[in-house]
Amino acid sequence: EAQVTQNPRYLITVTGKKLTVTCSQNMNHEYMSWYRQDPGLGLRQIYYSMNVEVTDKGDVPEGYKVSRKEKRNFPLILESPSPNQTSLYFCASSGWAVGAYEAFFGQGTRLTVV
Amino acid sequence: GDSVTQMEGPVTLSEEAFLTINCTYTATGYPSLFWYVQYPGEGLQLLLKATKADDKGSNKGFEATYRKETTSFHLEKGSVQVSDSAVYFCALTASGGSNYKLTFGKGTLLTVNP
Numbered sequence: 001e002a003q004v005t006q007n008p009r010y011l012i013t014v015t016g017k018k019l020t021v022t023c024s025q026n027m028n029h030e031y032m033s034w035y036r037q038d039p040g041l042g043l044r045q046i047y048y049s050m051n052v053e054v055t056d057k058g059d060v061p062e063g064y065k066v067s068r069k070e071k072r073n074f075p076l077i078l079e080s081p082s083p084n085q086t087s088l089y090f091c092a093s094s095g096w097a098v099g100a101y102e103a104f105f106g107q108g109t110r111l112t113v114v
Numbered sequence: 115g116d117s118v119t120q121m122e123g124p125v126t127l128s129e130e131a132f133l134t135i136n137c138t139y140t141a142t143g144y145p146s147l148f149w150y151v152q153y154p155g156e157g158l159q160l161l162l163k164a165t166k167a168d169d170k171g172s173n174k175g176f177e178a179t180y181r182k183e184t185t186s187f188h189l190e191k192g193s194v195q196v197s198d199s200a201v202y203f204c205a206l207t208a209s210g211g212s213n214y215k216l217t218f219g220k221g222t223l224l225t226v227n228p
Contacts, residue, residue, distance in 0.1 A: 004157075031214045042203065042220035043158075050214075090157055094214050099165035100146035101207055101214040105157035 002027050006091050006106035013081055013113055021076045021109045023091030031094040031101065032074040033058065034066065036087040037108075043090065049074055081113045116141040120204045120219035127194055127226050135189040135222050137178075137204035145206040146213070147171075147180050147187040152201040152221070161189075161202070194226045 004025045013019055025032065033048035035058075045058030049068040063085055065077040074093075078085060091106040121136040139145065146165045150158040162171030167182035176191045187204060204219040 033215075040220065043216075043218045045215065048215065092158075092216075094216075100148075100163060102148075102160055102163070103150075103158075103216055105150075105159070107157045 002104060004091055004093055004104050004106040006089075006109050009107060009109060011109060011111050013111070015082055015113055016080050019078050019081060019111075021078075021089060021091075021111070023074045023076065023106060024072050025074075025091075025093040025104070026072065027093060027095055027104065028071065029093040029095045029104075030071070032068070033092050033094070033103075034064070034074070034076050035090045035092065036060065037090060038087050046076070046089075078111075081111075083113045085111065086113050087111060116145065116206060116208055116217045118204050118206055118217055118219035120202075120222055122220070122222065124223040124225060127224070129196055129226055129228050130193045131226075133189070133191040133194045133198075133224070135202055135204075135224070137187045137189065137219060139185050139187065139204075139206050141185075141206055141208055141217075143209035144182075145208050147178070148205045148207075148216070149176070149178055149187070149189050150203040150205060150218075152203065154200070158203065194224075196226050196228055199224055199226045 034046040035043040047066040049055045089109045092103045094101040094103045117140045148163045149161040151161045162173040164171040164180035170179045201221045
C-alpha cells in the first residue's frame with residue numbers, strides 16, 4: 001500500500017528544545033516536501049527535496065532544517081522551537097501519474113511549543 | 115507568482131443538497147489543477163485532478179471542469195452526504211520546470227447535516 005508515514009502524531013515541547021519529526025515514504029518518489037497548516041492560511045511549503053542530498057527552501061523556511069540522506073526519508077528538524085512554530089505539519093511525496101505530479105500526504109503531526 | 119483563490123467557508127448544507135465550491139487561479143501557461151480533501155484528523159487525499167483545458171475530473175460523485183477562459187476549477191456534487199464533511203483544498207502545479215510544487219488555496223470547511 002502506498003504510504004507516507006510521519007511520527008510522532010502529537011508532540012508537546014518546550015521552547016528551545018531541539019526536536020525531529022520523521023517522514024518516510026514507500027513509493028520510491030524523488031520529490032518530497034514539508035508543509036505547515038495554520039487556520040486561515042492554508043498549507044504553506046517549508047522545504048522540499050528533489051532527490052537524495054538535494055534540498056531547497058520553500059515559502060516559510062525560517063527556523064527549520066531538513067535532510068535527505070536516503071530516498072525514502074525526509075526528516076524535519078526544529079533546532080530551537082518557538083511558540084510561533086505551533087502548527088499542524090504535513091509531509092508529502094509526489095510521483096508522476098497521468099499527466100501531472102500527484103502528492104501523497106502523511107497523517108500529520110500536531111506540534112505545540114510552550 | 116502562482117496563486118489559488120477559493121471561496122471562504124464555512125459552508126453548511128443539509129444532506130442531499132447541491133454543493134459548489136468556487137476556485138479560481140492565477141498562473142502562466144497551462145497548470146494542472148487539483149482538489150484535495152482533508153477529513154477530520156487525517157492528512158490530505160487527492161480527490162480529483164485535470165491536466166488540460168476542458169478536462170473534467172471526477173471521483174466519488176464530485177466533479178470539476180478545467181476552464182481556461184475563466185481560470186476556474188469549481189468543485190460540484192449533486193447530492194452531498196454527511197460523510198462528505200471535510201476541508202476541501204483547491205491546488206495547482208505549474209507547467210514547465212516547477213511542475214511538482216503544489217500551490218494551495220486556503221481551504222473550505224464543509225459541514226453536512228443529516
